[in-house]
Amino acid sequence: MKISVVTNAFNQGEYLAAAAESILSQTGVEVEYLIVNPGSTDTTDLVLEQLAKIHSGRFTVLSEQDDGPADGLNKGFAKASGDWLIYLNADDVFLPDAFAQAAFEMEKYPDAGAIIGNGYITDASGNFIRRAISTQFSARKFVMGTAFALQQSTFYNAAAFRAVGGFNLANSTSWDAELLVDLDRAGYPLINAAGFWSIFRMQPNSITVSQRFADESLRTHDRYFREQIGHKITPRDRHLRKLRQVAQRFIHPYMTIARISDQLMPRKHQFREALPPDWAEDL
Numbered sequence: 001m002k003i004s005v006v007t008n009a010f011n012q013g014e015y016l017a018a019a020a021e022s023i024l025s026q027t028g029v030e031v032e033y034l035i036v037n038p039g040s041t042d043t044t045d046l047v048l049e050q051l052a053k054i055h056s057g058r059f060t061v062l063s064e065q066d067d068g069p070a071d072g073l074n075k076g077f078a079k080a081s082g083d084w085l086i087y088l089n090a091d092d093v094f095l096p097d098a099f100a101q102a103a104f105e106m107e108k109y110p111d112a113g114a115i116i117g118n119g120y121i122t123d124a125s126g127n128f129i130r131r132a133i134s135t136q137f138s139a140r141k142f143v144m145g146t147a148f149a150l151q152q153s154t155f156y157n158a159a160a161f162r163a164v165g166g167f168n169l170a171n172s173t174s175w176d177a178e179l180l181v182d183l184d185r186a187g188y189p190l191i192n193a194a195g196f197w198s199i200f201r202m203q204p205n206s207i208t209v210s211q212r213f214a215d216e217s218l219r220t221h222d223r224y225f226r227e228q229i230g231h232k233i234t235p236r237d238r239h240l241r242k243l244r245q246v247a248q249r250f251i252h253p254y255m256t257i258a259r260i261s262d263q264l265m266p267r268k269h270q271f272r273e274a275l276p277p278d279w280a281e282d283l
Contacts, residue, residue, distance in 0.1 A: 001103045002030040003155070004082030008069050009035050012090030013043030015201065017051070017280035022093040022273050024055050028100030032082050033059040036072040046283045054279065070167040070175040077158075077166060084115075085156045087176075091201045092152045093273045095119070098197035102155050105193045113160040113188025114180060117153035117197040124203035126274025130262035132200055133255045135248075137190045139181040143225045145241050146248040148255075149190075151176040152198035160188045173207065173217040181224060199274055 005023050009016050016035075023033050037044055048061055062079065066072040073087050084106055088094065098117075105115045116137060121129045132150045141147035154176065164182040167175040184190055207213055225233045249256045 001084070001106060002032060002082040003084050003086065003099055003103070004032040004034065004077070004080030004158070006034045006036060006073055006076030006080065006085070006087045007090050008072050008087070009037045009040065009044055009048075009090045010069075010072070011040045011042045011044060013040065013045075013047050013283070015091040015203070015276075016044060016047045017276050017283075018093050018274055019088055019090050020047075020051055020055075020059070021277050022095070023088065024058055025096070026094065026099040027097070029103045030082075031099065032080060034062060034076045034079060035059055036062045036066070036076050038064065038066045038072060043283050047280060050279055050283065067169060068172055070169050070171060073175075074166045074169065077161065080158070083158055085158050085161055086154065088152060088198070089206075091203050091206060093199045093201070093271075094152075095197055095199065095271075095273060098153075098195070101195040102193070102197060105191060105195075106155065109189065109191045111157075111189065112191045113157050113183035113186070114149075114190050115155045115193055116149045116180075116190060117155075117193045117195045119150050119153045119196055119198035119200060120271070121200045121202060122271060122274055124201060126199070126201065126271045128267045128269040128271070129202065131196070131258045133258055134192055135252060135255060136192055137180055137184065139184045139224075139228050142177060142181055143221075143228045145245045149177070149180055150198065150200065152200050153195075154180070156183075157188070160186070164188075171220060173213045173220055178220075178224070181228075199271055201274060 007019055062076055077085050102115055116134045118133045121132050134149045135147055137147045137149045160183055164186050168178050171178050222233050
């Protein structure tokens with residue numbers, strides 16, 4: 001079993017070392033690691049130099065220019081040789097034993113289009129905020145707002161990824177979700193796993209936290225709805241979608257219970273995996 005990982009590392013030098021170490025420390029499977037750096041101007045190059053000294057020959061840097069994150073990831077995966085693919089943004093990290101646990105699921109479901117796990121959401125310093133629990137994913141559930149897949153814990157079958165054409169280069173907000181929609185529409189099973197495999201770091205400059213593409217994201221989700229349902233979304237559709245979301249909380253309450261529990265009984269825990277390794281602290 002070989003897993004290929006691609007990291008978009010554009011101007012994320014502050015976090016890149018932790019992300020890279022979380023990948024290169026995985027055990028139980030063969031790991032191929034590709035880092036996309038299309039011209040960073042921060043400390044990224046310094047981090048890559050140190051990584052090369054510590055982990056010589058264990059990763060590849062792709063330095064060509066790209067047209068955004070989806071394009072960089074597609075270029076990385078085009079050079080990947082793994083049976084399964086996953087990408088990790090430079091500000092996120094994997095948890096120990098994540099790949100070994102995922103590989104167990106891959107062996108069980110070799111024809112799956114994707115294996116989807118769970119994880120944790122933290123602040124910029126790696127302090128626990130809440131659990132992120134993925135739900136059963138389908139294109140229809142997604143456009144109705146009742147499906148969630150944690151990208152950082154989602155592994156793609158390499159053959160399926162290439163069969164549906166990879167990430168949509170025109171999508172600059174949710175290319176990962178659109179890929180799952182494409183896989184579902186193509187008939188590939190999307191399998192949920194119970195493991196907690198990654199940390200999604202909520203740092204100020206991320207797309208999710210900054211909401212700098214909020215308007216584009218709304219248009220993109222309206223496109224998903226139109227393509228799936230066959231007509232433009234209407235006020236009635238939006239109302240029905242909200243009702244379905246409420247119903248989902250009662251039918252599948254685990255995610256809701258976990259979120260309430262995390263709010264009422266917050267954990268004072270800082271994930272050491274999210275902290276920069278000793279060698280990177282002075283860069």
